[in-house]
Amino acid sequence: MNKKTIEDIAVKGKRVLVRCDFNVPLDGKTITDETRINGALPTIKYLIDNGAKVILCSHMGKPKGEPKPELSLAPVAESLSKKLGKDVIFAADDNVVGENAKKAVAEMKDGDVVLLENTRYRAEETKNIDEFSKELASLADVFVNDAFGTAHRAHCSNVGVASLLDDAVAGYLIEKEIAFL
Numbered sequence: 001m002n003k004k005t006i007e008d009i010a011v012k013g014k015r016v017l018v019r020c021d022f023n024v025p026l027d028g029k030t031i032t033d034e035t036r037i038n039g040a041l042p043t044i045k046y047l048i049d050n051g052a053k054v055i056l057c058s059h060m061g062k063p064k065g066e067p068k069p070e071l072s073l074a075p076v077a078e079s080l081s082k083k084l085g086k087d088v089i090f091a092a093d094d095n096v097v098g099e100n101a102k103k104a105v106a107e108m109k110d111g112d113v114v115l116l117e118n119t120r121y122r123a124e125e126t127k128n129i130d131e132f133s134k135e136l137a138s139l140a141d142v143f144v145n146d147a148f149g150t151a152h153r154a155h156c157s158n159v160g161v162a163s164l165l166d167d168a169v170a171g172y173l174i175e176k177e178i179a180f181l
Contacts, residue, residue: 003178004169006043006144012051013110017140018043018171019158021147022058022076029075036149037079043146043171044084044113053108055139056080056088057096057116057157058147065123067094077115088113096122097135105139119157126155133160146171 020040025032040056047054061071077090089112091101096117104114119125124132133156137143143165145151145158151174153159162168170178 003175004167005175006046006169006171009142009167009169011047011142014052014141015055015105015108015139016047016052016142016144017055017057017136017161017165018047018144019147019150019161020044020056020058021149021173022056022073023060023149024076026070026075031075031079034079037076037083039173040146040171041083043144043173044080046172047144048084048086048111048113051110052142053105053110054113055105055108055116056113057119057136059120059125059150059155059157060118061120063118063120065121065125067117067121071118071120073115073118080113080115084113086113088115090115091117093117094121097132097139101139119155122156124156126153128154128156128160130160132156133164136161137164140165141167143168144171145169146173148174148177
């Protein structure tokens with residue numbers, strides 16, 4: 001493959017922002033299909049096992065730039081905690097990169113996992129506005145895109161961040177999809 005992947009870079013001790021596709025169906029606060037969460041696990045586990053500080057981000061639904069509790073990623077954090085067998089810290093922050101998120105990231109140790117709130121709570125996300133891209137990038141040393149379903153969109157959480165960090169690579173899910181194509 002002619003794209004760099006997570007195995008092509010050193011991640012130990014680095015803050016790694018991973019764009020996942022956690023746009024999962026919910027019945028209230030219950031996830032009814034965890035296929036997308038399961039698809040992200042190999043990348044997340046690799047990063048944990050290799051000593052990265054793993055910061056996950058995703059969108060859910062179309063909140064159109066407004067915080068909507070029914071589209072929060074909190075249920076995803078619970079699911080990931082069970083699947084990974086470790087606490088996934090949910091940075092409950094309607095601003096996505098507000099004080100809760102910054103504090104959670106600042107307190108991370110190697111192998112820790114933080115999940116940011118729904119990126120589409122910010123109107124800037126779908127417009128690829130530099131300000132939000134810079135805020136997301138400020139949390140990380142490395143960017144990993146593992147969200148094949150949104151890789152074609154020029155949004156802050158994939159295109160914007162990738163353009164701001166020196167190391168921007170593909171995760172296992174993207175690698176698998178490219179190989180399949």
